Amino acid sequence: MNWYTTVLKRYAVFSGRASRSEFWFFTLFSFIVSVILGILDGVLGTALLGTIYSLAVLLPNIGVAIRRMHDTGKSGWFILIPFYNLYLAIIDGDKGENKYGPRPIVEAAKAEAK
DSSP states (O other): HHHHHHHTTTOOOOOOOOHHHEEEEEEEEHHHHHHHHHHHHHHHOOOOOHHHHHHHHHHHHHHHHHHHHHHOOGGGGGGGSHHHHHHHHHHHOSOOTTOOOOOOOOHHHHHHOO
C-alpha cells in the first residue's frame, strides 16, 4: 500500500527515477482496484466508478512509467514503444546515479543489505 500512496503523492512528477518495486506494486494495486471497481460497475449496471478511477490515476500512472524509464537510463518517451517499454520496466535500473538523478532509495537500501 505504501508504494501506491508514494506514487499518488508524486501525482504529476515526471522527473527523477522510480524503482522496479515502486512501478510494479503501483501497477498491481491499481489493477486490483480496477477489477474490483469493474465488478461493482457490473453489479450496479454502470461504468462510472471504473471510468472515474481510470481518469484519477492516469497522470500518476504516466508519471511512474516515465520515472521507471529514467531509472534504466532511457528517456520517458520510451513508454510509447510497445514491447521495449515492458522490457525496460522489467530490467534492473542503473546501479549508480544517471542523468535523471540518484538511484531510488528503496532499491539502493536493498542492494546494500545484501
